[in-house]
Amino acid sequence: MNAHTPVAVLAALLLAAPAAPASTADAPAVPAGAALRLTVTGPGPATTAPTPDGAAAPASASRTVTLHCDPPGGDHPxxxxxxxxxxxxxxxxxxxxxxxxxLLYDPVxxxxxxxxxxxxxxxxxxYGNTCELNARTGAVFAF
Structure with missing residues (x-):
């Protein structure tokens, strides 16, 4: 693993962080339990707004959220x-x-x-489709 990858940098920051203070007012901004950046790229819902030629334009198909655990948080819904x-x-x-x-191939x-x-x-x-994604990953990518 390259020392400058996002995982290596985040791991180094978490390992270098001081022990959690006794007061919750001084708690660290990133919980030590988990700090994950999650991205889903695949089929997105189509918008109902037509384009000038009359076709509906597809919505952005890439979404990214952060997930923190202990306590649960971040912008994961x-x-x-x-x-x-x-x-x-x-x-x-x-x-x-x-x-x-x-068996519908709609990759995610x-x-x-x-x-x-x-x-x-x-x-x-x-994954072959969102059903397969949800079955294999539960709520982790449910956003």
Missing amino acids: RARAACADLDASRGRVERDSDTACV EVRAEGVWRGRPVSFSRT
Whole structure:
């Protein structure tokens, strides 16, 4: 791993941080439990606003949020559920699933970079569709 990758830089910052102060007023800005940057690139909902030629323009298909755990936070809309899923899998972003999804190929690419409980996280995968993504990653990429 290159010493200047986002994961290495974030890990170095978290490891160099002083121990948590006794007062919550002086608590660190980034919780030590988890600090992840999550990105989903794939099918996005189409807007209903027509373009000059009459066709509906597709909405942006790339979304990025931050997720902090211990306590759950960041701008992830389901931070508590995402942190619970990560805790249940001991930090693994992907899990086994027996959910049956339709065989429609509508690829969704996901990426997770950061730190979970002091361990660097670098996860990237393309799923066949959003059903497969949700079945394999739970609430982690549900935004």
